[in-house]
Amino acid sequence: MAVDIYAQINPPRRLLMGPGPVNVHPRVLRAMSADMLGQFDPEMTQYMNETMSLYRHVFMTGNQRTFLIDGTARAGIEAALVSLIEPGTRVLIVRAGRFGALLSEIAERIGADVLTLDLEWGEVATLEAIENAFIEHRPRVFACIHGDTSTTMAQPLEGIGELCRKYDVLSYVDATATLGGMAVDIDGWSVDVVTAGLQKCMGGPPGSSPITISDRAAEHIFARRHVEKGLRSSDEMDGTRVRIASNYFDLAMVMDYWSEKRLNHHTEATTMLYGAREAARIMLEEGLETRFARHRAAGRAICAGARALGLELFGQDAYRMTNVTGIWIPEGVNGEAVRHRMREDFEIEIGTAFGPLAGRIWRIGAMGYNAEKHTILHTLGALEAVLTAEGFEVSRGAGVDAALAAWNGV
Ligand SMILES: Cc1ncc(COP(=O)(O)O)c(C=O)c1O
Numbered sequence: 513m514a515v516d517i518y519a520q521i522n523p524p525r526r527l528l529m530g531p532g533p534v535n536v537h538p539r540v541l542r543a544m545s546a547d548m549l550g551q552f553d554p555e556m557t558q559y560m561n562e563t564m565s566l567y568r569h570v571f572m573t574g575n576q577r578t579f580l581i582d583g584t585a586r587a588g589i590e591a592a593l594v595s596l597i598e599p600g601t602r603v604l605i606v607r608a609g610r611f612g613a614l615l616s617e618i619a620e621r622i623g624a625d626v627l628t629l630d631l632e633w634g635e636v637a638t639l640e641a642i643e644n645a646f647i648e649h650r651p652r653v654f655a656c657i658h659g660d661t662s663t664t665m666a667q668p669l670e671g672i673g674e675l676c677r678k679y680d681v682l683s684y685v686d687a688t689a690t691l692g693g694m695a696v697d698i699d700g701w702s703v704d705v706v707t708a709g710l711q712k713c714m715g716g717p718p719g720s721s722p723i724t725i726s727d728r729a730a731e732h733i734f735a736r737r738h739v740e741k742g743l744r745s746s747d748e749m750d751g752t753r754v755r756i757a758s759n760y761f762d763l764a765m766v767m768d769y770w771s772e773k774r775l776n777h778h779t780e781a782t783t784m785l786y787g788a789r790e791a792a793r794i795m796l797e798e799g800l801e802t803r804f805a806r807h808r809a810a811g812r813a814i815c816a817g818a819r820a821l822g823l824e825l826f827g828q829d830a831y832r833m834t835n836v837t838g839i840w841i842p843e844g845v846n847g848e849a850v851r852h853r854m855r856e857d858f859e860i861e862i863g864t865a866f867g868p869l870a871g872r873i874w875r876i877g878a879m880g881y882n883a884e885k886h887t888i889l890h891t892l893g894a895l896e897a898v899l900t901a902e903g904f905e906v907s908r909g910a911g912v913d914a915a916l917a918a919w920n921g922v
Contacts, residue, residue: 526855529891530863530877531661531836532689533711533718536787537881540716543790544783551779560770563785566792567722570691570714571706572800573698577725579770580788581707582781585688587761588707588721590618592684595733595756595763596705597653599623604651604681606637610662610866611686615655622757627651633868634663634827634838639671646679654683659690661712662866664838664875665831666694673702682729688712691722692795693807693835693879704729710784713807713835715880716791720784723763730767737764791880807834809919810878810888817892817915818876821899821906826873836877838869845904847871853901858894885919 528534549556560579567578581588593615597603603624605616608631619626627649629637637656646654654676659666669685676683683703687696693713698706704726710716725733736756756762760778769777795803811834815825818839826838841847847864851874854860863875878888892911899906 525859527858527860527882527887527890528877529882529887530861531664531712531875532709532877532879534715534877534879534882536717537715537791537794539794540787540790544717544787546783546786548782551776551782552774556780556782557774559785559789560780563789563792564770566789566796567724569796569800570722570792571696571698571724572700573724575698575724575726577727577730577767577770579723579766580780580785581721581723581761581766582719582778582784583721584718585686585707585709585711585721586614588688588709588723589615589686590758591721591761591763591766592705592707592723593618593655594622594758594761595736596682596684596729597622597624598736598757600625601653602627602649602651603653603655604629604642604645604649605654606642606656606667607631608635608637608663608665608667609633609657609660611657611660611688613867615657615684615686619655624653634665636665636667636828636831639668639675642672643675643679646675646681650679651681654681656685658685658687658696659694659833659835661689661833661836661875661877662869663827664833664836665827666690666833668831669697669701669703673704676704677702682732688721689836690833692791692803693883694833695800695804698724702726710788710791712877713879713883714788714791715794715882716787717784720781720788722788725763725767733763733767737762804834807878807883809885809921810883811835811837812921813885813888813915813919814876814878814892816918817888817911818895820910820914821892821896822904826869835879835883836863836875838865838873838875840873841871842904845899845902847874850874850895850898850902853898854894857898858890860891860894862891862895885916888915888919
């Protein structure tokens with residue numbers, strides 16, 4: 513039988529202006545082409561320690577236990593939830609978009625007693641609503657999304673840690689879509705476990721999930737580790753002893769691997785670690801505040817440009833993520849035809865949507881390496897031409913002009 517060996521990988525040069533993945537910073541790609549090291553080679557363990565230290569700055573935390581989970585952002589979510597909760601644990605989850613729904617789905621698989629604070633897609637939860645739910649349901653764990661790319665809204669998290677401590681609740685936050693673009697202020701918020709990904713504002717590829725764990729969450733997780741030949745957990749809940757139901761995602765084991773004990777667990781995904789380390793170095797060289805300001809300028813420019821084209825934005829200005837913007841598809845315009853022309857004629861990808869917003873909004877992202885003035889001006893210029901071709905009347909040139917002025921803070 514003839515063997516088809518296909519062609520070498522040679523992807524088209526697309527500009528990825530959707531909700532992620534985005535184009536990877538060339539320095540990250542270069543770092544990822546370096547050769548392997550043995551996992552206990554002193555150079556490798558040194559790189560691991562450096563990566564932990566770099567991500568403490570990225571997460572704005574002093575948490576000793578700050579490292580990488582090997583896998584996409586969802587791996588980080590699953591590791592956090594399976595390690596924090598067990599069958600019967602009462603968990604309160606904010607569900608205001610696709611990724612809040614993902615949290616509840618994972619918690620249900622674990623067998624948790626899942627309670628949800630359900631909101632319309634695009635809404636955010638108030639501290640008051642969360643406190644009322646704490647009083648009513650007395651959860652052990654609270655979980656929410658910081659920036660839900662499915663709605664492009666950011667959940668405010670100021671005061672959340674204090675509230676959780678008042679009610680003895682452990683907190684988990686998914687910051688996949690905001691880390692590297694908006695302040696993910698772990699110590700300021702006092703949240704317990706936070707996970708992320710690289711493929712959005714960190715300007716890396718999907719496949720590594722940075723995580724940070726507070727001391728009190730680490731204590732809780734270590735208390736669940738099984739003792740006596742793996743038959744029992746030392747954590748007693750409702751009189752039953754349950755161990756962490758995953759080996760790969762058992763954070764007690766993963767924490768030991770990333771500690772000076774270096775207890776072998778998995779083989780660290782060396783290439784992803786090189787990429788994650790470089791992505792963090794780039795971010796810290798730029799400076800957190802400068803980087804957040806760059807993403808804010810990008811968000812401002814996209815909003816102003818889209819409005820000047822006569823488009824309406826989805827969601828509330830007060831809670832907008834700075835790095836991805838939802839735009840209503842105008843009446844009579846075929847959203848998929850626009851995306852197709854953007855890709856085929858301009859090599860630009862913009863995002864579609866999910867669930868109740870599917871076919872109703874586009875999502876334009878400017879994240880990490882792509883949160884730049886020129887990428888936004890190219891995208892809006894292309895969008896103007898495409899909308900015109902699709903029969904939607906726009907004021908020619910207005911989008912780019914407005915975006916430029918907004919980028920410059922005019
Ligand atoms: C907020 C949020 N959480 C989680 C994920 C899942 O990430 P991954 O596809 O890397 O597993 C995404 C991906 O879009 C996301 O936007």
